[in-house]
Amino acid sequence: MEEKKFDFNSFIGMLLLGGILLWWMNTGNKDVEQEQSNETKTEQVSTNQTEQAITTDVAVNDSLKQIQLKSQLGAFSYGAMNGKEGETTIENELIKLTISNKGGEITNVLVKNYQTYDSLPLHIVKDKNASFNINFGTTDNRILNTKDLLFIPSKTKNGENTVLSMKLKVSESQYLEYRYEIKPNDYKIDFAVRSQGLGTVINSSQKISLNWDLKALRKEKSMRTENMYTYYYYKEDGDVEYLQMKDDDIVNNVEWVAYKQHFFSAALLTDTPFNDAKLKSVDYAGEEVDSVFTKTFSINTPLALKNGELNYNMQWFYGPTEYNLLKTYEGTDLVEISDLGWGIFGFLNRNVFYPVFNVLKGFIGNYGLIIILMTIVVRIILSPVLYKSYLSSAKMKVIRPEMEEINKKYPGSENAMKRQQEIMAVQRKAGVSMMSGCIPALLQMPVFFALFKFFPTNIDLRQKAFLWANDLSSYDVIFKLPFNIPYYGNHISLFPILASLAIFFYMKMNQSQQANMQAPPQEGMPDMSKMMKYMIYFSPIMMLFFFNNYASGLSLYYFISNLLTIAIMLVIKNFVIDEAKIHAQIEENKKKPVKKSKFRERLDAAMKQAQEQQEAQKRAANKKKK
The missing domain is CATH 2.70.98.90 (Beta-galactosidase; Chain A, domain 5)
Incomplete structure (x- = not known):
């Protein structure tokens, strides 16, 4: 077996190959780093260029905006820019x-x-x-x-x-x-x-x-x-x-x-x-x-x-x-x-009702009670007027039989002037006048219309509750209707119902008084008593419709006012007025000489002249017939 020997040449070759490899690797990394460095520099330059471009665009836009605003607003573009x-x-x-x-x-x-x-x-x-x-x-x-x-x-x-x-x-x-x-x-x-x-x-x-x-x-x-x-x-x-x-x-x-x-x-x-x-x-x-x-x-x-x-x-x-x-x-x-209204209505509100209202609200916190107290004050102030009206009615009731006798004595339209003269003579001797019943009613009218303005426009009543009404300046609601009734609304208010009932009973009670104030019906003249019967029913219904959408404070006032009026009338009738005394006084007045005013003298003279002309015409008509 052949023994392997160390190959020196091969060893030298391996060393050279390793050295070449190390050199190549080192040189390649530097190129990569250089490339990366160059890329980074390129990105930084691009970013800087972009920022410069944006800044330039903003400046350009601002300049354009200034030019545009200057063109639109002229000198007043300053405020728009600043x-x-x-x-x-x-x-x-x-x-x-x-x-x-x-x-x-x-x-x-x-x-x-x-x-x-x-x-x-x-x-x-x-x-x-x-x-x-x-x-x-x-x-x-x-x-x-x-x-x-x-x-x-x-x-x-x-x-x-x-x-x-x-x-x-x-x-x-x-x-x-x-x-x-x-x-x-x-x-x-x-x-x-x-x-x-x-x-x-x-x-x-x-x-x-x-x-x-x-x-x-x-x-x-x-x-x-x-x-x-x-x-x-x-x-x-x-x-x-x-x-x-x-x-x-x-x-x-x-x-x-x-x-x-x-x-x-x-x-x-x-x-x-x-x-x-x-x-x-x-x-x-x-x-x-x-x-x-x-x-x-x-x-x-x-x-x-x-x-x-x-x-x-x-x-x-x-x-x-x-x-x-x-x-x-x-x-x-x-x-x-x-x-507050014009003329006397505004005068009453400014000088009577607001001062009274301000005094009452100074120590009473419930505005419903204030309205009731104001109503009592008004009724007490007007009670002498109501007494005068009722007294005139009682006097007319006493002399009514005499006026009916005159109607029987002078029948027919041809005796209308004579009949009217005799009736006025009886009234004058008794010391009464047809106007005595009208004047008290007329005196109460300014109060009626003044308060008609006062309550709905008084902001102190706004959103103030009383009993079932949650706002005395607006209508109260006890039942909401699923439909709308023309001129009435889509709800039912209780205060207008109570006020209408009070008016009905007041007018019913006042019917006999009004009948007494009227002279007995004469031929050719409308019977006012029949009209009064219709009014007794028509007025409450009219008020019911009108006040259903009105301030509940006003309806409360009219309800209390009519109740008090009924009470005062009952007191006057049962405890103040004595018809026997009135009759005796009228008989006394008849014995006294009546002093005529100049107006009365002129009126009597005119009526006498008209009567004479009427009789002359009647005689002329009779001659033609013959």
Whole structure:
């Protein structure tokens, strides 16, 4: 067997091969690292180039945007580039206002301490139902609207007051400013529209107009009643007027306008009266429509430049239409929008019923009881009038047999004048008059109509409960109908039913009294007693339909009032009036000479002349027959 020997040459070859392999591997890794390094550098260069490109694009876009805004807004592009959209709130204990940077206008008004009929927060302005805008031209021939432009806000303090300045800027020293200042515990907000340095920017030869629109939000349960007490009021030449339901009206020297709903109002007052102001008020929906809005209001009026600038001091009012509150704003006449009635009706409400009501609510917390106590006071005050009416009725009852005898003595239409003279003579000797029964009723009419305004418009009764009624300013509901009855509604209210029953029994009881007050029926004349029988049934039914959708506080008043009237009449009839004494007094009066007034003398002379003419005509007719 051949012995294997160490091969030195092969060993040297293996070493060389291993060295070559190591060299190749080392050289290849460096190339890879170099390639990776080159790739990294390429990525970094690409990234830097991208960032530079983005920065360049942003700069280009900003420049394009500036050019575009400059083209659209001219000098007012400053605010668009430097302002931003947003909102600022100012508030006190009574109201909270939200003012938008866009347009600088009020976009939300929350009236604190009140709720809607469905227990939601009460807003006068929200969800873009209002718009305030100034339209103007610029010297570079643009027409702009402030509602489309961005204002820059600045909120500061002025003592206890909060001030919000909203500036629509042309530059830092040139701007149009809306300045709001809200005071503690006040529904009025000071508001100013001023410009500075815009004399060369605003075109004074073009019309500058202010426009304020409001779609009135529904707040009460009965939309029909809310619409009934919703008006557009304005003060023109010192007089407060209200807008009829026309398409529009143009007025001058307007000191304020008020968009008055049933219990809440929005008003704009100005120290510099508006001229050529176009006012408009339109029903937003029909009475029976379950709508979010009731009516729409608007004013469009020119604004005047003074020395090339705008300078208007104004005030906003957002709050309750409360008589006691509005009369504190002396010198404004805003109290007139509380709608207490005209003439004597308003006089009674202002000088009698509100003072009595204010005294009672000072120590009584239940408003139903206040209404009852007010009713008692009114009935006591009017009881002498009721006594006079009943006394006249008793006197007429005593002399009625004599008047019936006269009718029998002078029958026929040819004796109508003589018959009337004799009846009036009997009444005059007895000391009674047909008018004595009418006058007490007429004296009670102003009270009736004054309270007809007082209770439905008194915000103190709003959402105040009494017995089954949860809101004395609106109708009560004891049963909801599955259908709607025309003029009646889709519910049954109990207070109107009680008031109608009380009226029925009062009229039934009063029927004999009214019959006594009438002279016996004469030939050719309608029998009034039959008409009274129909009225006994017609009046309660009419009231039932009318008051079913009206304020339950008013129905409560009429219910209690008629109950008290019935009670007073029973007392007068059974304990005060003595027919025997009245008869004796009438007999005494007949013995006394009757002194005629000049009016009575002229009336008797005219009747005598007419009678003589009638007799002459009768004699002439008889001669022709012969």
